[in-house]
Amino acid sequence: MTRSFGAIPAAAGLTRFRLWAPGHSAVMLERQGQAPLPLRREDDEWWSLEAEAPAGTRYRYKLGNGLSVPDPASTAQDGDVDGWSVVTDPAAYEWQHPDWKGTPWPQSVVYELHVGLYGGYKGVIADLPRLAALGVTTLELMPVADFAGLRNWGYDGVLPYAPAETYGTPDELRALVDAAHGHGLSIMLDVVYNHFGPSGNYWGAIAPVFFHQDKANPWGQSIDFTRAPVRDFFIENALYWLTEFRFDGLRLDAVHAIEDDTFLQELSARARQATAGRHIALVLENERNDATLLESDFEAQWNDDVHHCLHVLLTGEEESYYADYSDRPAAHLARALANGFVYQGEESKNLGHARGSQSAHLPPSAFINSLQTHDQVGNRAMGERIAQLAQPEGVRAALLLLLISPQVPMLFMGDEWASERPFLFFTGFTTEELATAVREGRRKEFARFASFNDPERREKIPDPNAPGTFEASRPDPAERLQPRHAAVEAFVGSLLRARKESLAPHLAAATSLGAHALHDTGVRAQWRLGNGAILTVAAQFADAPVACQPGPGEVLAESRPGLAAALAAEGLGGFGAVAWLQQP
Structure with a gap:
């Protein structure tokens, strides 16, 4: 791929150096320790120059x-996002697994993780054998595009082409991708094309027309995707990760904040062309629940509807967006398991307008279901995980439903052992003004919640910029080895083995046979797999047993022993789940 930028x-x-800088009278190339050189002006406000600058050269641009x-x-930085950019040579890395083609998407089991909390790219490499043995097929890295400071979730990135300096070098990131492939794992990257972070973004000075001058989104200036150089900047970034780093897919953050749907369609088409012959997955986060984007352009969408239903059933929480699911959570969950989205054009009380479109025609693999994500844990004031909020047996039942249903399941790091370590919102901004604004903004955000009406209670919300907030969010290997947590990980491993051996080869053509609520606290769903087998899953998220018809076939999995055997006499036991498989 030849990049424009x-x-x-x-x-x-x-x-070759090239920059789009409309409106400037001159652009100079500054190389560390050398005399500046002028770039030549091309047509359409581009500037370019070919100069002596081997890999490792520090450089920047001086505007008119x-x-x-x-x-x-920039593809690498020296001295954070305000420092020198560094020339890199992508051809210098010697790939050990160049023939890797990826994982067929319907067979995927995704594992979302934060590279910084793992200690960088090398830290993730060290955990690959465990994750592969567990049954994960696909890693999803939270964004690694360079951001201001040493710590960040990644959604404040300002240099989309530069892997975060604090995590390691670009070649160490390539080594992570390569090592994942060596363990039989695909690896995806979360990318942010809807906004830039609040510190270190220079596009406003380089090309003010990069942004709409009269529009904003929740995170700042709205990007003007009607301009060809702007579209190319982001689409070429997607191709850069897929080709120069050999990622097997991308998850596009909050595309509902991108006003131009033709941009998404163009990105998909160009990505397919650039990666022909490989299994890649393009995944959306999209509050609009737009099923049309999933018909041909994108493999799947994070289905927050399923998360919200499960969360309400497990915790009873009803504030904020959970209000949209609190009236009939079991019935809503049944609709999501059978048809994809819960909201398919109905009005959302939380949003105040209609949301979603018809999705029953889409395959189960068009939906990524989860019990937790970085958003749903980290956007809580105290970062509590579901294991801290719900009954342990209820969590096990939800894990069975998640990992055995045909939709693509996603675990958030630590889910597999029911971690009780928090995952907090953290930043590492170096200016006190911005650090204060983030801290106070965070506390103001939670003032609308009943549990944080008290100002003293809000003061206890962890400071995002404090190093201790980051450290408190690290996964704890010692916790994982404790007997009750080790038992959950063994349970998850058994579910993923059952999925791989009995379900995965036949998931591509799975179709729903319907789902319904069990009373108002459980769900029973059924699918026909591609080989004609019938999969049935039933789960109950309250103390009392509920009447439930067993599925046809043999028991595939139980959240605790004896549930299926007691079904006829006692009903489906409280906080329990069972799966049955009838072979063709």
Whole structure:
């Protein structure tokens, strides 16, 4: 792939530099320790130059107004996002598994993780054998695009092409992708194309027209995707991760904040062309629940509807967006298991307008279901996980439903052992003004919740910028080895083995045979798999047993022993789940 932006190594130690800088009278290339060189102006406000700059050269651009800025398409940084950009050579890395083709999407089991909490790219590599043995097929990295400071969730990135300096070098990220492939794991990357973070974004100085001047979204200026260079900047970024780093897919954050749907369709088409012959997955986060994007352009969407239903059933919480699911959570969950979305055009009380479109025609693999995500844990004031909020047996029942149903399941790091470590919202901004604004904004956000009406209670919300907030969020290996947590991990491993051996080869053509609520606290759902087998899953999320018809076939899994045997006489036991499989 030939990129339009950035520093691209050429022959004999030369590098081509190219920048879109409309409205500037001149652009200079500054190389550390060398005299500046002028870039030549091309048509359409582009500037370019081929100059001596081998890999490792530190450089930046000096604009006509005298401001020196990093390359917005920098592929590595020295000195954080305001420092020097670094020339890199993607061809220098020697791939050990160049023939890896990826995992067929319907067979995927996704594991979402934060690289920084693992200690960087090398820390993730160290955990790959365990994750592969557990039964995970696909890692999903939270965003790694460089951000200001040492700590961040990743959604404040400002240099989309530069892997975060604090996690390791670009080649160490390539080594992570390569090692994942060596363990038979696909690996996806979360990317953010709807906004930039609040510190270190220089596009406003380089090209003010990069943004709409009269529009904003919840995170800042709205990006103008009607301009070809803007579209290419992000689409080429997607291709960059898929080709130069060989990621097996991308998860596009909050695409409902991207006003131009043609951009998404163009991105998908160009990604398919660039990766022909490989299994890649393009996944959306989309509050609009737009089923049309899942018909041909994208493999799947995070289905928050399923998470919200399960959370209400397990915890009884009804504030904020949970209010949309609190009236009939079991019936809503049944609809999601059978048809995809809960909201398919109905009005959302939380949003105040209609949401979603018809989705029953889509395959189960178009939906990624989860019990937790970084959002749903980290956006809680205290970062509590579901294991801290719900009955342990209820969590096991939900895990069975999640990991045995044909939709693509996703675990958030620590889910597999029912971790009780918090996952908090954290940042590492270096300016006190921004750190204060984030801390106070966080506390103000929770003032609308009944449990935080008391100002003294709000003061106890962890400071996102404090190093201890980050450290408190690290997964704890010692916790995982405790007997009750080790038992959950063994249970999850058994479910994933059953999924791989009995279900995975036949999930691509799975179709729903319907689902219904069990009383108002449980659900029973059934699917026909591609080989004609019938899969039935029933789960109950309250103390009292409920009447439930057993599924045809043999028991595939139980959340605790004896549930299926007692079904006829006692009903489905409280906080329990069973799966049956009838072979064709």
